[in-house]
Amino acid sequence: MTKAVVLGAAGGIGQPLSLLLKTNPLVKELSLYDIVHAPGVAVDLSHIATPAKVEGFLPPNDGLKKALTGADIVVIPAGVPRKPGMTRDDLFKINAGIVRDLATGIATVAPKAFVLVISNPVNSTVPIVVEVFKKHGVFDPRRIFGVTTLDVVRASTFVSEILGDLSLTPSVSVPVVGGHSGVTIVPLLSQSTHSLPAGFAQSSLEALTNRIQFGGDEVVKAKDGAGSATLSMAYAGAEFAGKVLRALKGEKGIVAPSFINLAADKTGGAALQKELGKDLEYFSAPVELGPEGVVKINGLGKLSDYEKGLIAAALPELETNIDTGVSFISPAKL
Numbered sequence: 001m002t003k004a005v006v007l008g009a010a011g012g013i014g015q016p017l018s019l020l021l022k023t024n025p026l027v028k029e030l031s032l033y034d035i036v037h038a039p040g041v042a043v044d045l046s047h048i049a050t051p052a053k054v055e056g057f058l059p060p061n062d063g064l065k066k067a068l069t070g071a072d073i074v075v076i077p078a079g080v081p082r083k084p085g086m087t088r089d090d091l092f093k094i095n096a097g098i099v100r101d102l103a104t105g106i107a108t109v110a111p112k113a114f115v116l117v118i119s120n121p122v123n124s125t126v127p128i129v130v131e132v133f134k135k136h137g138v139f140d141p142r143r144i145f146g147v148t149t150l151d152v153v154r155a156s157t158f159v160s161e162i163l164g165d166l167s168l169t170p171s172v173s174v175p176v177v178g179g180h181s182g183v184t185i186v187p188l189l190s191q192s193t194h195s196l197p198a199g200f201a202q203s204s205l206e207a208l209t210n211r212i213q214f215g216g217d218e219v220v221k222a223k224d225g226a227g228s229a230t231l232s233m234a235y236a237g238a239e240f241a242g243k244v245l246r247a248l249k250g251e252k253g254i255v256a257p258s259f260i261n262l263a264a265d266k267t268g269g270a271a272l273q274k275e276l277g278k279d280l281e282y283f284s285a286p287v288e289l290g291p292e293g294v295v296k297i298n299g300l301g302k303l304s305d306y307e308k309g310l311i312a313a314a315l316p317e318l319e320t321n322i323d324t325g326v327s328f329i330s331p332a333k334l
């Protein structure tokens with residue numbers, strides 16, 4: 001009986017993500033929690049003819065506790081989205097407290113659940129969840145994930161557009177590593193399953209890289225004050241959750257990039273830190289998933305000189321973002 005929980009389920013991401021989870025045959029129970037509207041969203045979804053039993057909860061009467069009881073996987077899209085002119089870091093003031101409180105609930109009620117963090121800024125909110133779990137003595141680095149799948153989805157789409165054939169998109173795979181904001185998003189286009197056209201200019205490569213790094217801004221601008229990516233994020237979140245669920249069921253060899261604590265695989269994490277030349281505690285890298293979460297952190301593979309430069313440019317901002325998250329919960333550590 002696999003139980004999935006969405007925290008922030010009535011929001012722009014939460015609703016379509018809950019819809020997609022309701023259609024996933026591996027989900028047998030789906031609990032929706034939000035500070036508003038979750039019971040209504042749950043009743044609506046409950047009429048869909050798929051196996052998952054859906055329930056919705058609000059904060060009163062121990063709603064969070066009831067939603068989380070027995071959870072196997074918890075996805076968190078709770079929090080405020082960007083408006084034009086804002087960076088993801090501008091969301092920290094509000095979202096840090098939201099994520100801390102929800103993480104406290106998970107650490108108390110469902111400490112063994114897989115936690116998938118969507119709320120921005122991911123580079124800081126994941127360390128917040130980890131520090132909360134450490135404080136409760138229930139931290140398992142293999143089970144806490146920052147969802148960076150939207151960057152991978154964008155990279156596949158944009159490369160397919162350049163190749164002039166969107167039908168290729170499902171098979172185009174580009175590793176995207178680092179973190180989830182601006183220059184910390186590092187697409188490794190030299191490792192794309194589908195090569196860019198012969199003679200693709202360096203200036204075009206830089207423009208494509210920039211588009212992947214700032215794809216979120218493209219949506220924020222187009223929505224013109226009405227928020228950020230919701231539908232593409234719901235798709236990406238359901239993709240990643242689907243992989244975690246398949247791994248949980250015992251399927252082997254599933255690999256997906258995710259922003260994780262590098263203690264999840266001590267050997268792979270140390271090797272990655274060596275490659276980076278920096279003892280970062282967190283990084284988004286391709287990880288192999290298993291029934292207990294992260295099995296193996298893969299290295300970066302062969303990088304072009306341009307990609308080496310992108311990684312070097314990402315490291316200082318990543319380090320600052322991580323410190324911001326850690327010190328929000330554990331100021332004495334820094």
Ligand SMILES: NC(=O)c1ccc[n+]([C@@H]2O[C@H](COP(=O)([O-])OP(=O)(O)OC[C@H]3O[C@@H](n4cnc5c(N)ncnc54)[C@H](O)[C@@H]3O)[C@@H](O)[C@H]2O)c1
Nearest residue numbers: 008010011012013034035078079080081118119120150233
């Ligand atoms: N990781 C990514 O790639 C990615 C992509 C897109 C958006 N995001 C982030 O996801 C978050 C949500 O975006 P959105 O567009 O769905 O926003 P939204 O405002 O539409 O929805 C957020 C939901 O969270 C709920 N919420 C607020 N505080 C809560 C709490 N304490 N407990 C439970 N629910 C609470 C709100 O009521 C709302 O329903 C934002 O922080 C956004 O930046 C991340």
Ligand SMILES: O=C(O)C[C@H](O)C(=O)O
Nearest residue numbers: 082120215216217228229
């Ligand atoms: O850009 C944002 O603020 C939302 C999200 O992180 C995205 O990449 O679309």
